[in-house]
Amino acid sequence: MRVHVYFFASHRDVVGTDQIDLDLSDGCNVAGVQSLLAERYPRLAPLLGCSRASVNEQYCGSDRLLADGDRIAFIPPVSGG
Amino acid sequence: MRVHVYFFASHRDVVGTDQIDLDLSDGCNVAGVQSLLAERYPRLAPLLGCSRASVNEQYCGSDRLLADGDRIAFIPPVSGG
Amino acid sequence: MFQLTRAPIELAPLLSVVQRDSDGAITSFLGVVRNHARGRRVIRMEYHAYEPMAAALIEQVGRELEDRWSVKAAIVHRLGCLEIGEASVAIVVASPHRAEAFAACRHAIERIKAEAPIWKKEFYEDGSTWVEQEPGGSHSMPGG
């Protein structure tokens, strides 16, 4: 299955793009995506640790199972308002 | 000495005027004025009981001594805002 | 700006009066005339004040806010005849941080409602009455 990963704020600066697609094996969850990203972007790894995961624009836990087409983001600590 | 007494809201409706002057003997205090008014305007008497006195645009106690020219008001419960 | 007015209250000019470059938060409160009170339909409202005393009290409340919370404030209370939906009072508070802006704004309206020598006369389809609530009565059934 293929999922879409979005990057924001400092994560986007570190990764150098706002979005990538990832091909995952069935049964992969959010924590699995986090590991893949940490491996591919070592400078992103520490930032992921203090982020909150979201799938399809909803905050979720790291055990959330993924489906084809899901939109995933690791939300850095927010500073709006 | 002569003092000025001002009436507001329901008090003004009862008294029929917004201001009167009173001639007082020396040593008269706010409570003395309240008694004079209650006697002169019997329908005002119960309303004075739930009012707060002011002299020269400052809230004060009923034992406040008066001086010539003082401006006195018995402030009905307020409802601004 | 702390004053009584007979003109309709506009919020925008009050914002520009209070805002400083160091402020990150602006709170405001508008009291507006609503179409019912004490179980009756209200058609309009008349506000009346002991003007010099009410003006002094409003200024005193504004200074209290500025002293206690280091905010910048504006308070305007309207007098005369008001239609439903018109603002009777506006309080605007600017502060570097929001906690102070909220606290000061709330404090101001509570002080004004408790202390300012201002009275409203409610007009119904079949009459009118001065509102002279007992102190404390306004806590169990707070008006705007």
Place this chain on the structure above:
Amino acid sequence: MFQLTRAPIELAPLLSVVQRDSDGAITSFLGVVRNHARGRRVIRMEYHAYEPMAAALIEQVGRELEDRWSVKAAIVHRLGCLEIGEASVAIVVASPHRAEAFAACRHAIERIKAEAPIWKKEFYEDGSTWVEQEPGGSHSMPGG
């Protein structure tokens, strides 16, 4: 009205969106760009969002207010480049009574600051930085 915008925020249209004839109180909160933060002089600010998620969250917060306090609310958050003194967020709440209007307005800004996927980038004379405070860090040193 619950939305993200790139245009300057005006308060007056939001007031008319929320106000009903039965309302006696309208509270509002404006978050504005201030000229300093974390001990540094700020010259401008850039707001950036995960737009569909932030828009949904702002609408969800607005519905929460309306369900919990029976108020009518409007929330607008601005994105893009803002100068000092410009509003980044506006929350307007109308209610029959003031206690609910204050509580709902405060709740809304706390929820948005804690949850909305929006980030600000502070620009100084010699650089810029994304502000990504740890949750809780904003409590000891609350921004606007």
